[in-house]
Amino acid sequence: MSYPLRRLEGARVSSLHTRERAAVQHQPRLGPRSYPSLVIALPEWVPAFMTTAPDFIATPHERMRLAIDLARQSASHGGGPFGAILVEAESGRVVAPGVNLVVPLSCSMAHAEMVAISIAQQLEHSHDLGAVGRPALQLVTSTEPCAMCLGAIPWSGITSLVCGSGGDVAERIGFDEGDKPHLWSELLASRGITVLRGICADEAAAVLTDYARRGGPIYNGRDKTD
Numbered sequence: 001m002s003y004p005l006r007r008l009e010g011a012r013v014s015s016l017h018t019r020e021r022a023a024v025q026h027q028p029r030l031g032p033r034s035y036p037s038l039v040i041a042l043p044e045w046v047p048a049f050m051t052t053a054p055d056f057i058a059t060p061h062e063r064m065r066l067a068i069d070l071a072r073q074s075a076s077h078g079g080g081p082f083g084a085i086l087v088e089a090e091s092g093r094v095v096a097p098g099v100n101l102v103v104p105l106s107c108s109m110a111h112a113e114m115v116a117i118s119i120a121q122q123l124e125h126s127h128d129l130g131a132v133g134r135p136a137l138q139l140v141t142s143t144e145p146c147a148m149c150l151g152a153i154p155w156s157g158i159t160s161l162v163c164g165s166g167g168d169v170a171e172r173i174g175f176d177e178g179d180k181p182h183l184w185s186e187l188l189a190s191r192g193i194t195v196l197r198g199i200c201a202d203e204a205a206a207v208l209t210d211y212a213r214r215g216g217p218i219y220n221g222r223d224k225t226d
C-alpha cells in the first residue's frame with residue numbers, strides 16, 4: 001500500500017523555539033576533519049511539563065497517559081507526535097521522558113524511545129540499564145517501536161515494554177516504521193522483555209491522526225514509492 005509523503009516545509013523549521021532554531025542554524029564552523037558533538041537536549045518545555053507529572057505512576061494505563069501527553073505536547077511544540085517515558089517497573093518511579101526530536105535536532109535517531117533510553121543512560125552513567133543491582137526498567141511508548149527502536153530495546157537493558165497505538169496508525173498517516181518481524185513482540189519476549197500492546201490505544205492513535213489532520217509534517221528518510 002502506498003501513502004502520500006508530505007515534505008517538511010521550511011516554514012515549519014522557522015516556527016521552532018528560538019533556542020532550537022539557533023541550534024539548527026548556527027552550528028559553529030568546523031575545520032577539516034573536525035566534527036560536531038552529538039548533543040541530544042530535551043526542549044525546555046519538557047522538564048517544565050514533567051514538573052506537573054507525578055514522581056511515581058502505578059499502572060500501565062496511567063504511565064501510558066503520560067507518554068501520550070508528551071506526544072501531544074511534542075506535536076504542539078514543533079516536534080514529532082511521539083512520546084515515551086522510562087519508569088521503574090515495580091515502584092513506578094518516573095526515570096526519564098522522551099519525545100521525538102528528529103526534525104529539531106536534525107537527527108534521524110532521535111525517536112522518543114531512543115531519547116528516553118539515552119537520557120536514562122546518562123542519568124545512570126551506564127549503557128546497561130539492566131545491570132545487576134539496578135531496578136528493572138519499563139519503556140512506555142505512545143506508538144509501537146519502529147524497526148530502529150525495536151533493535152535498540154534489547155541493547156538498552158530494559159525489561160518490559162508498554163505500547164499505545166499500533167505502528168500501523170503511524171504508517172497510515174505516512175511515517176515509515178521500517179521493516180519489523182511480524183512476531184516482533186514474541187521475539188522481545190524470548191529475550192526476557194515482556195510486552196504489553198494496545199494500552200490506551202485509541203487515545204494514543206488520536207494524537208497521530210489529529211497531527212495528520214492539522215497538516216503536521218511527515219518526515220521520512222526517503223520517499224515511499226511502493
Ligand SMILES: [Zn+2]
Pocket residue numbers: 111112113145146147148149150
Ligand atoms: Zn523509532
